Amino acid sequence: MPGGYKDRIIRVDLTKPRVSIELPKEEHKRKFLGGSGLAAKILYDELDPKTDPLSPENKLVFMTGPLTGTLAPGFGRFVIASKSPLTGIWGEAGSAGYWGPELKFAGYDGMILEGRAEEPCYLWINDEDVELKDAKHLWGKDTVETEAIVRSELRESKSRILIIGQAGERLAKIACIVTDGGVAGRCGLGTVMGSKNLKAIAVRGSGRVEVEDEARFHDLVGEIHSIMNNDPRTKSLKSYGSAGSMEGNEAVGDVPIKNWMVGSWPDGARKLSGQQMARTILKRPVTCFACPIACKREVEIKSGPYAGVKGKGPEYETMASFGTMLLIDDIEVVAKANDLCTRYGIDTISCGSAIAFTYECYEKGLLTKEDVRGLDLSWGNHDSLLRMIEMIGQREGIGSVLGDGVKTASEKIGKDASEFAMHVKGLEMPMHDPRAYRSLALGYATSNRGACYLQATSHWVERGMLFPELGIKERPDRFTSEGKARMVIDMQNFMAIVDSLIICKFALSCGYTLTHLLGLVEYVTGYSISIDEFKMMGERIFNLKRLFNNRLGVSRKDDRLPERINKPSPEEGTKHSSPDLGLMLSEYYRLRAWDEEGRPKADKIGELEL
Amino acid sequence: MKVYVKLLGDLREALGKERLEIELQSHSELKWLIEDRLLGYEGLRDHLIDPRTNRMRTDLIILINDRSVEGSTESERVRDGDIITLAPAIAGG
Numbered sequence: 001m002p003g004g005y006k007d008r009i010i011r012v013d014l015t016k017p018r019v020s021i022e023l024p025k026e027e028h029k030r031k032f033l034g035g036s037g038l039a040a041k042i043l044y045d046e047l048d049p050k051t052d053p054l055s056p057e058n059k060l061v062f063m064t065g066p067l068t069g070t071l072a073p074g075f076g077r078f079v080i081a082s083k084s085p086l087t088g089i090w091g092e093a094g095s096a097g098y099w100g101p102e103l104k105f106a107g108y109d110g111m112i113l114e115g116r117a118e119e120p121c122y123l124w125i126n127d128e129d130v131e132l133k134d135a136k137h138l139w140g141k142d143t144v145e146t147e148a149i150v151r152s153e154l155r156e157s158k159s160r161i162l163i164i165g166q167a168g169e170r171l172a173k174i175a176c177i178v179t180d181g182g183v184a185g186r187c188g189l190g191t192v193m194g195s196k197n198l199k200a201i202a203v204r205g206s207g208r209v210e211v212e213d214e215a216r217f218h219d220l221v222g223e224i225h226s227i228m229n230n231d232p233r234t235k236s237l238k239s240y241g242s243a244g245s246m247e248g249n250e251a252v253g254d255v256p257i258k259n260w261m262v263g264s265w266p267d268g269a270r271k272l273s274g275q276q277m278a279r280t281i282l283k284r285p286v287t288c289f290a291c292p293i294a295c296k297r298e299v300e301i302k303s304g305p306y307a308g309v310k311g312k313g314p315e316y317e318t319m320a321s322f323g324t325m326l327l328i329d330d331i332e333v334v335a336k337a338n339d340l341c342t343r344y345g346i347d348t349i350s351c352g353s354a355i356a357f358t359y360e361c362y363e364k365g366l367l368t369k370e371d372v373r374g375l376d377l378s379w380g381n382h383d384s385l386l387r388m389i390e391m392i393g394q395r396e397g398i399g400s401v402l403g404d405g406v407k408t409a410s411e412k413i414g415k416d417a418s419e420f421a422m423h424v425k426g427l428e429m430p431m432h433d434p435r436a437y438r439s440l441a442l443g444y445a446t447s448n449r450g451a452c453y454l455q456a457t458s459h460w461v462e463r464g465m466l467f468p469e470l471g472i473k474e475r476p477d478r479f480t481s482e483g484k485a486r487m488v489i490d491m492q493n494f495m496a497i498v499d500s501l502i503i504c505k506f507a508l509s510c511g512y513t514l515t516h517l518l519g520l521v522e523y524v525t526g527y528s529i530s531i532d533e534f535k536m537m538g539e540r541i542f543n544l545k546r547l548f549n550n551r552l553g554v555s556r557k558d559d560r561l562p563e564r565i566n567k568p569s570p571e572e573g574t575k576h577s578s579p580d581l582g583l584m585l586s587e588y589y590r591l592r593a594w595d596e597e598g599r600p601k602a603d604k605i606g607e608l609e610l
Numbered sequence: 611m612k613v614y615v616k617l618l619g620d621l622r623e624a625l626g627k628e629r630l631e632i633e634l635q636s637h638s639e640l641k642w643l644i645e646d647r648l649l650g651y652e653g654l655r656d657h658l659i660d661p662r663t664n665r666m667r668t669d670l671i672i673l674i675n676d677r678s679v680e681g682s683t684e685s686e687r688v689r690d691g692d693i694i695t696l697a698p699a700i701a702g703g
Contacts, residue, residue: 232656236620236698247618248671248697252678275623463699464669475668477680 003212004066004524015115019130034065037500037541039081049551053085054195056116065502069104069209074507076289086173086188087426089549090448096288097181102160105205117197125203135199142343143178159204165345168194170395172403174350181288185347217523227511234510237295240274242316254436257324259356271329272319306336314338320431321352327379344393353428354402424451437462439484441579445559448545456491469514481580485587493538540608555597611690618697624653640686657698669699
């Protein structure tokens with residue numbers, strides 16, 4: 001057995017119920033590494049494309065990577081994948097913290113959940129012992145209460161726990177899975193967990209992750225630490241969190257404002273920045289397993305209308321979703337909204353997008369006060385935001401419609417609502433604007449999980465972060481559509497590897513090189529992989545997810561953006577012009593060796609050994 | 611000539627000031643302003659200079675009077691009264 005892997009995957013059939021242990025195939029590890037890649041292989045092989053995402057037949061795959069649980073900085077992440085109930089296609093969400101490493105310490109690389117428990121239950125993985133426990137008394141409780149009760153019941157203070165809130169129980173399709181390191185937010189995977197009557201997964205392990213070449217691994221980790229500790233991004237993320245980028249992002253027109261209608265709001269951005277948080281409600285920075293950065297925030301509001309909020313603080317995406325998107329510039333309101341979403345188990349990006357969409361419906365007269373239970377949905381209204389989050393969490397009134405995401409909500413509201421429902425393939429757009437970075441347009445349109453910048457992070461390159469080992473040596477003009485396809489493809493393939501190893505992208509941005517990653521893989525697993533092999537592995541993984549989606553009917557017609565992004569806006573900022581998606585897409589398909597409909601050609605499938 | 615430098619995010623926090631007035635006499639190159647004049651201000655070096663190349667970071671956000679500076683900065687010039695906005699490009703978020 002190579003180092004890094006535990007070579008054991010738990011399979012839990014919740015219907016029977018039955019727990020079994022399986023051995024991952026050596027060939028699959030070599031071809032898909034772990035994490036997102038291995039999860040894609042499992043779901044592609046095992047899932048009938050016709051499966052209803054909320055049926056017992058759907059599977060929820062939890063996967064770590066070969067380096068998870070080692071002391072390499074930034075490798076605390078794990079991936080959850082399934083057929084998404086929100087989009088009906090490939091769904092994945094990642095999270096950091098300690099759960100993934102703990103699963104490795106318990107002796108497992110991952111877990112496949114299938115079936116549906118007859119009654120609410122939770123799973124307890126304690127080294128060799130894997131058991132289902134009654135959760136009827138937990139059903140209806142929020143994630144914070146649930147964590148405290150489970151921890152107390154297990155009498156294991158060091159257990160690591162994944163939990164769904166009431167939103168997941170009630171099958172709101174934007175429900176997330178809450179972890180000790182944040183949330184696995186996107187694609188409604190908390191909904192899948194809720195559909196299986198599974199409230200939580202606790203894990204405790206007493207083992208360790210073996211490393212093939214301890215001495216060289218130790219030296220390389222030391223070198224990476226030294227680089228990261230001297231990188232200003234590390235210092236910035238530690239001091240101000242991801243929202244430390246808010247003002248810079250706003251200055252270049254990257255931050256969506258007022259449901260993507262407005263181009264500039266510097267005063268709002270400043271009040272919603274990580275720097276403002278550090279001056280006001282920040283209690284302490286929080287780190288993940290073996291990471292020197294500590295970009296997570298713990299906040300506390302001691303007085304005023306939101307006194308009592310204490311715990312996970314908002315990141316950049318949440319700050320924009322509940323702040324700039326709604327013209328709310330009060331950081332305490334955003335912290336309160338974030339706290340509600342954590343407790344109910346709701347993805348903040350999808351939630352903020354759905355609420356901003358509703359505010360616009362209200363402004364345009366598509367929804368009346370009567371439709372929204374008397375709430376005043378004027379832009380900037382704090383109280384209505386917080387009430388609407390509760391309504392989504394409780395599936396009450398308009399909240400029941402919004403809880404199924406902005407695409408479904410726009411279809412139900414009808415009229416012209418779909419024109420400003422900001423999603424791709426049913427997944428609400430994250431908080432970076434393709435009108436500020438052209439490559440994001442192509443990345444959003446072709447991301448396998450719907451609108452997502454993390455599947456390419458190509459705007460890093462347009463910001464000037466270069467990857468010479470990938471052949472990306474020059475900063476391209478961010479307003480140009482021409483020539484972007486090659487870079488987006490290279491970055492998507494690279495990120496497919498990043499999500500399979502799995503390394504945090506913030507850590508990656510703080511000084512890691514591709515050579516570092518290859519070295520770590522070799523010293524931990526013993527696999528000696530060339531840069532070209534690495535790149536092909538990424539291409540293989542990306543294409544496999546595309547094939548998963550093709551099988552579900554995804555084609556060129558779905559690789560599109562909301563109309564608002566395609567139309568220049570008269571507003572100031574950078575929204576006066578739009579990306580040429582058609583041009584980029586044609587070049588992209590050609591370079592990917594996909595046909596006109598966006599399906600990988602047979603030769604490409606063969607070349608990638610799929 | 612005089613130019614105004616507006617610092618956002620970490621740069622403002624590092625210096626404890628949001629706005630600087632800088633007199634430029636013999637030079638008008640943006641590169642010189644950043645790689646030379648601004649380095650005289652304590653705390654800015656790490657944010658402005660890439661230690662591997664000892665030159666201006668390639669990922670710095672720069673705007674001249676709200677026009678964003680893209681690609682190479684070699685030929686960029688500043689003029690009297692210009693407002694140069696600077697922000698670090700943080701990968702987070």
